[in-house]
Amino acid sequence: MSTTHESLRERKKRLLRQQLSDTATRMFTERGFDAVRVIEVAEACGVSDKTVFNYFPAKEALVLDRLEGTIVSLRSGLTDPQVPPLDATLRVLDVELTAMTAMLTSQDDPAEAIAQMRRFGDLIHQTPSLRAYQSDMMEQFVTVAAEILAARARMSPDEPEPQIAARALLGLWHVQAASLRRHLDGSRTPAQVHDAVAADVRRAARVIQPALNAIPMREVPIMRQGSVQS
Numbered sequence: 001m002s003t004t005h006e007s008l009r010e011r012k013k014r015l016l017r018q019q020l021s022d023t024a025t026r027m028f029t030e031r032g033f034d035a036v037r038v039i040e041v042a043e044a045c046g047v048s049d050k051t052v053f054n055y056f057p058a059k060e061a062l063v064l065d066r067l068e069g070t071i072v073s074l075r076s077g078l079t080d081p082q083v084p085p086l087d088a089t090l091r092v093l094d095v096e097l098t099a100m101t102a103m104l105t106s107q108d109d110p111a112e113a114i115a116q117m118r119r120f121g122d123l124i125h126q127t128p129s130l131r132a133y134q135s136d137m138m139e140q141f142v143t144v145a146a147e148i149l150a151a152r153a154r155m156s157p158d159e160p161e162p163q164i165a166a167r168a169l170l171g172l173w174h175v176q177a178a179s180l181r182r183h184l185d186g187s188r189t190p191a192q193v194h195d196a197v198a199a200d201v202r203r204a205a206r207v208i209q210p211a212l213n214a215i216p217m218r219e220v221p222i223m224r225q226g227s228v229q230s
Contacts, residue, residue, distance in 0.1 A: 093201055
């Protein structure tokens with residue numbers, strides 16, 4: 001029997017997870033992260049606070065829940081020995097950017113959706129615990145990337161080459177985030193935002209490409225961890 005289709009239980013869990021994240025983000029944006037308790041989010045969704053923590057390991061994860069999925073996507077992309085690491089990273093970034101701009105386009109009022117996204121960015125920047133959580137997740141990015149790049153180059157993950165390469169790839173996320181904040185100014189359509197941000201990311205990629213090309217990546221099979229299987 002095929003297991004590729006989402007079961008009713010899986011669908012309910014996915015929808016509840018999305019509801020919890022969306023509700024929390026709205027409440028945090030309206031009132032401030034520290035002013036809202038997890039139990040309030042739970043009550044707004046008709047569940048217990050224990051249920052919330054069954055889905056999210058920390059209050060901060062309610063806001064930054066997509067970072068975990070990004071790490072899984074990055075691991076999956078970098079472990080393909082046929083794809084250069086920079087190309088794999090750019091693909092993950094573009095998928096995220098495309099999904100974000102598609103979401104904006106689908107809204108009844110794209111301009112208001114863009115304004116909400118700016119408020120979301122402000123929430124993260126103005127909340128120390130969210131910035132710290134985001135920083136911790138970014139360090140996981142570096143660890144994952146360094147381990148895979150080291151395996152492809154037959155090096156140790158703590159050697160200089162995979163370490164600097166991993167941080168260079170991570171830097172592209174910072175470029176994309178900064179570009180989004182700059183271009184989500186209300187004067188551009190979602191499609192224009194996508195094109196402008198994608199162009200900025202590729203400009204940055206061209207800067208680091210020569211250094212990444214200097215690291216010998218061998219086309220050797222990499223054993224994927226079970227956690228990345230879909």
